[in-house]
Amino acid sequence: MTSPVTLPGMDGRHPSMLKLYDLVHRAASANVSALIVGETGTGKELVARALHELSHARDGEFVDINCAAFPEGTFEGELFGWEKGAFTGSVGSRAGLVEAADGGTLFLDEICSMPLHLQAKLLRVIEERKYRPLGASTKRRSNFRVVAAASMSPGRMLSEGKIRADLLYRLAVVKLEIPPLRERGADVDRLARHFATDCCGGVQLCECLLDGMRDHPWPGNVRELKAAIQRLALTSDGDPVCREAWTDGPSAQSVPGRADVETLECILEQHGWDIKAAAKTLGISRTTLYKRIRKLRIKRPGIEAESVFN
Numbered sequence: 685m686t687s688p689v690t691l692p693g694m695d696g697r698h699p700s701m702l703k704l705y706d707l708v709h710r711a712a713s714a715n716v717s718a719l720i721v722g723e724t725g726t727g728k729e730l731v732a733r734a735l736h737e738l739s740h741a742r743d744g745e746f747v748d749i750n751c752a753a754f755p756e757g758t759f760e761g762e763l764f765g766w767e768k769g770a771f772t773g774s775v776g777s778r779a780g781l782v783e784a785a786d787g788g789t790l791f792l793d794e795i796c797s798m799p800l801h802l803q804a805k806l807l808r809v810i811e812e813r814k815y816r817p818l819g820a821s822t823k824r825r826s827n828f829r830v831v832a833a834a835s836m837s838p839g840r841m842l843s844e845g846k847i848r849a850d851l852l853y854r855l856a857v858v859k860l861e862i863p864p865l866r867e868r869g870a871d872v873d874r875l876a877r878h879f880a881t882d883c884c885g886g887v888q889l890c891e892c893l894l895d896g897m898r899d900h901p902w903p904g905n906v907r908e909l910k911a912a913i914q915r916l917a918l919t920s921d922g923d924p925v926c927r928e929a930w931t932d933g934p935s936a937q938s939v940p941g942r943a944d945v946e947t948l949e950c951i952l953e954q955h956g957w958d959i960k961a962a963a964k965t966l967g968i969s970r971t972t973l974y975k976r977i978r979k980l981r982i983k984r985p986g987i988e989a990e991s992v993f994n
């Protein structure tokens with residue numbers, strides 16, 4: 685059985701995440717509508733799937749609809765289906781996504797991209813648990829749980845006119861806010877190690893890399909971190925991956941001095957202070973490495989700097 689403080693497929697132990705996991709468990713068993721809010725890549729889809737897996741609807745389908753993916757003209761038909769002859773060219777009838785979600789979960793991702801007139805129809809379907817396929821004379825029943833996701837705050841959705849207030853209030857019986865990765869502290873290390881083990885063959889990550897990653901703003905959130913680890917694993921030659929290798933993150937030159945010192949110390953330690961090998965890892969000449977060591981006044985533990993490097 686899943687522990688109450690975890691969610692399937694999700695790692696992270698920051699207090700804000702533990703609170704979120706707890707709320708997801710409560711919401712799942714209460715079987716109410718939910719609105720998930722979070723920046724891109726924070727894990728909204730994972731949370732939506734967890735809500736489904738932990739709910740009574742788990743034996744039904746999880747119907748994932750990206751509201752931004754449908755052209756306005758075809759969205760209604762995709763949602764509610766149609767009868768034969770409903771429109772020019774409709775030679776047969778077709779079931780809609782609302783029907784497929786019967787007994788399961790209808791996940792409306794990027795709800796703000798749903799046209800407002802369709803939002804009004806959706807609200808009625810949610811209230812009545814009935815829908816009418818295009819061209820049909822009678823309504824049909826579908827009992828599904830609605831979960832919606834958005835990357836902007838409810839206040840902004842309303843002020844920008846992206847969502848009808850009545851639909852928003854109906855959806856946000858439970859509001860699940862996923863914090864951005866930059867606000868999750870040590871979860872950055874934890875997730876980096878998680879991806880290194882889980883999808884990158886257990887590649888080792890150096891402390892200096894994790895230090896740098898903790899300071900990065902991660903505009904793409906967990907997705908960006910996962911991609912960074914995957915890229916680093918691909919270029920790794922089996923040694924622990926250092927910060928210098930993370931060229932698509934903040935460059936070693938642009939971060940404060942302390943981080944430069946730690947990066948170099950870390951690489952030098954790794955190579956037993958073999959300057960030639962460390963320079964090779966860094967992709968710089970031995971002369972450049974010597975200059976950097978002097979400039980940053982890095983000392984080999986227990987030995988005077990000048991005696992080591994002359």
Ligand SMILES: Nc1ncnc2c1ncn2[C@@H]1O[C@H](COP(=O)(O)OP(=O)(O)OP(=O)(O)O)[C@@H](O)[C@H]1O
Pocket residue numbers: 693694695696722723724725726727728729730731835875906907910
């Ligand atoms: N807490 C987590 N633990 C492990 N993996 C995670 C976690 N959060 C997100 N991920 C991974 O990060 C990636 C992005 O997650 P997801 O697709 O759920 O984000 P999203 O908020 O729906 O993004 P978007 O707004 O772009 O649709 C996925 O590969 C997912 O598996």
Ligand SMILES: [Mg+2]
Pocket residue numbers: 728729793
């Ligand atoms: Mg998503």
